[in-house]
Amino acid sequence: MIEHAEHSHPEECCGLLVGKIQDDRIAAIEVYPMANHWNQDTARDFEAAMIAPTPETLPTTERRYTIDPRAMLDVQKLARDRGLAIIGIYHSHPEHPAIPSEYDRKFAWAEYVYPIVSVRRGHLSEVRAWMLDDDRQFYELELRDELR
Numbered sequence: 001m002i003e004h005a006e007h008s009h010p011e012e013c014c015g016l017l018v019g020k021i022q023d024d025r026i027a028a029i030e031v032y033p034m035a036n037h038w039n040q041d042t043a044r045d046f047e048a049a050m051i052a053p054t055p056e057t058l059p060t061t062e063r064r065y066t067i068d069p070r071a072m073l074d075v076q077k078l079a080r081d082r083g084l085a086i087i088g089i090y091h092s093h094p095e096h097p098a099i100p101s102e103y104d105r106k107f108a109w110a111e112y113v114y115p116i117v118s119v120r121r122g123h124l125s126e127v128r129a130w131m132l133d134d135d136r137q138f139y140e141l142e143l144r145d146e147l148r
């Protein structure tokens, strides 16, 4: 995730986490870097879905990401074949803190973990992970690297 975020800087990167849920722990086992599918067409669609009117200048991949749903389905199948599932979607915030934006909140799914990698001047600043509560507000998760 960190490498992907640093290499993609100053654009936002995104990817999928595959793993499993064990009791109250969510274990990420594999990382699938994905292409940032954001473009002028997706920008128009997503911005129109926000409550605010579509801005004259549409945001670019420096401020937004989206994953091609067909590519996501491919990963979902790969995961399911091995008894795993997509458990999260990560993305980076170039030159911004690892705190979800209103856009992130609006388009988040309740069942996924959302790690955000903050990158400043091409280097890791911090990683924080978030999940929606029942009121669709993000709360922060405790991250543990058990490979270390």
Ligand SMILES: [Zn+2]
Pocket: 091, 092, 093, 100, 101, 104, 116
């Ligand atoms: Zn974001």
